[in-house]
Amino acid sequence: MATIAAVILLLGFILTPLQANNVSISWVQNATDKGAVCLDGSPSAYYFDKGQGEGANNWLIYLEGGGWCVNQTDCLVRTTYSRGSSKHMQQSIDFIDFLSNNFTKNPEFYNWNRVYVPYCDGSSFTGDIEAPDTVTNVTYRGARIFKATMDDLLSMGMNCAENALLTGSSAGGLATMIHCDRFRELLPLFARVKCLPIAAYFVHEENLLGSKQFEPAFDALIDLHGSAGVLPPLCTSIMRPSLCLFPQYLLLFVKTPVFIAMSAFDQIQIRMNLFREDEVCLVSHNCTDDRKVAMQELRWDVLAALPKALPLFRGMWITNCIAHHLIYFSTLKIIGNKTYAEVFHDWYFDYNYLQVIDTTLEPRDCSEYGIYPQALN
Numbered sequence: 367m368a369t370i371a372a373v374i375l376l377l378g379f380i381l382t383p384l385q386a387n388n389v390s391i392s393w394v395q396n397a398t399d400k401g402a403v404c405l406d407g408s409p410s411a412y413y414f415d416k417g418q419g420e421g422a423n424n425w426l427i428y429l430e431g432g433g434w435c436v437n438q439t440d441c442l443v444r445t446t447y448s449r450g451s452s453k454h455m456q457q458s459i460d461f462i463d464f465l466s467n468n469f470t471k472n473p474e475f476y477n478w479n480r481v482y483v484p485y486c487d488g489s490s491f492t493g494d495i496e497a498p499d500t501v502t503n504v505t506y507r508g509a510r511i512f513k514a515t516m517d518d519l520l521s522m523g524m525n526c527a528e529n530a531l532l533t534g535s536s537a538g539g540l541a542t543m544i545h546c547d548r549f550r551e552l553l554p555l556f557a558r559v560k561c562l563p564i565a566a567y568f569v570h571e572e573n574l575l576g577s578k579q580f581e582p583a584f585d586a587l588i589d590l591h592g593s594a595g596v597l598p599p600l601c602t603s604i605m606r607p608s609l610c611l612f613p614q615y616l617l618l619f620v621k622t623p624v625f626i627a628m629s630a631f632d633q634i635q636i637r638m639n640l641f642r643e644d645e646v647c648l649v650s651h652n653c654t655d656d657r658k659v660a661m662q663e664l665r666w667d668v669l670a671a672l673p674k675a676l677p678l679f680r681g682m683w684i685t686n687c688i689a690h691h692l693i694y695f696s697t698l699k700i701i702g703n704k705t706y707a708e709v710f711h712d713w714y715f716d717y718n719y720l721q722v723i724d725t726t727l728e729p730r731d732c733s734e735y736g737i738y739p740q741a742l743n
């Protein structure tokens with residue numbers, strides 16, 4: 367008896383430092399046969415932590431982000447690390463924030479089936495080209511990775527989902543919007559299915575003075591990865607496919623409820639639509655007055671480009687935080703007495719539909735709420 371107690375005590379002692387939610391890698395079944403491979407041709411993978419108790423039929427799928435690779439060389443470079451090759455992915459990762467299995471840290475989703483899908487296709491899970499690149503031997507197959515991953519999850523019980531949430535940040539947030547209706551269609555009719563794109567509402571600026579955005583570059587991206595077929599056909603039938611990558615147009619063709627979480631001073635938005643120097647001075651709090659004005663104008667453009675739809679279909683939480691990624695469980699309250707997690711929870715479970723937008727004009731340091739600027743690169 368004493369021995370057993372001692373063993374249990376010892377086990378508890380050993381396990382205490384391992385309280386992290388360490389989840390090991392799973393390989394997509396028959397990935398290579400299905401063409402569901404990373405840029406280097408290695409099989410795709412995901413990290414899965416099984417739901418328990420009342421969460422057993424609920425599914426949270428998180429799509430990792432990390433920009434796009436924009437030309438043959440750029441995509442070839444990605445094959446040397448995890449963003450382009452599963453050979454370089456970690457054997458296990460720690461599930462944190464809304465992926466954590468700890469009730470105290472994640473009271474909303476701790477007992478759901480939680481899936482982290484690493485990003486290794488460089489195209490927001492849209493690439494779909496049969497043959498490898500003749501020059502670099504790179505494979506562009508993001509769309510097949512999404513499909514094969516979903517096949518696996520469906521066979522593991524997601525076909526009986528009662529609640530499901532597709533989410534992701536940055537390029538993963540864009541993937542969330544692109545695949546939202548497809549995800550919805552895979553799941554039972556009676557299931558509650560919604561999408562949460564985070565830090566992904568990048569706007570298309572039509573005639574912005576000083577904008578370096580130009581459409582041919584986006585057309586070339588679509589061609590490089592073979593992405594057009596994955597975008598909503600109605601969208602690509604009435605505008606150039608590259609425009610359908612922009613949420614302000616894309617979401618016009620998405621039927622499933624979507625909640626947009628975004629900073630109006632998102633660092634990547636500023637880098638994309640203005641200049642990298644603007645991102646730098648924003649993060650270092652030393653922008654000149656004219657650059658501040660340019661960023662204010664970009665903020666207005668972001669707000670103007672937000673969907674004009676009922677909160678039921680398009681929930682929102684738009685901060686002024688100087689950041690890119692937004693953690694889910696932050697203590698920041700924009701209006702009223704509710705955090706992002708609370709606003710989202712109410713919206714997801716159909717208790718209350720809100721579009722929360724910070725109406726103050728200035729960018730804001732949100733470090734004290736756990737929302738930090740992304741490191742400059």
Ligand SMILES: *[C@@H]1O[C@H](CO)[C@@H](O)[C@H](O)[C@H]1NC(C)=O
Binds near residue numbers: 385386468469470471
């Ligand atoms: C859950 O998180 C709380 C708060 O951080 C911590 O005190 C507790 O030890 C964690 N529980 C487990 C089982 O890891």
Ligand SMILES: *[C@@H]1O[C@H](CO)[C@@H](O)[C@H](O)[C@H]1NC(C)=O
Binds near residue numbers: 386388389458459460
């Ligand atoms: C996760 O667990 C494995 C063994 O199961 C260990 O090798 C690895 O270091 C752990 N990873 C983390 C991030 O704790």
Ligand SMILES: *[C@@H]1O[C@H](CO)[C@@H](O)[C@H](O)[C@H]1NC(C)=O
Binds near residue numbers: 395396
């Ligand atoms: C994987 O391939 C094998 C052999 O072709 C087949 O028997 C099996 O059903 C496939 N599994 C899935 C999940 O597609």
Ligand SMILES: *[C@@H]1O[C@H](CO)[C@@H](O)[C@H](O)[C@H]1NC(C)=O
Binds near residue numbers: 407408498505
């Ligand atoms: C091209 O990549 C495939 C994996 O997708 C690999 O099997 C093959 O050996 C590579 N060919 C060359 C010439 O590197």
Ligand SMILES: *[C@@H]1O[C@H](CO)[C@@H](O)[C@H](O)[C@H]1NC(C)=O
Binds near residue numbers: 436437438439440
């Ligand atoms: C490819 O893209 C990278 C990253 O943007 C850039 O540095 C490089 O000049 C581009 N190469 C070509 C050939 O366009």
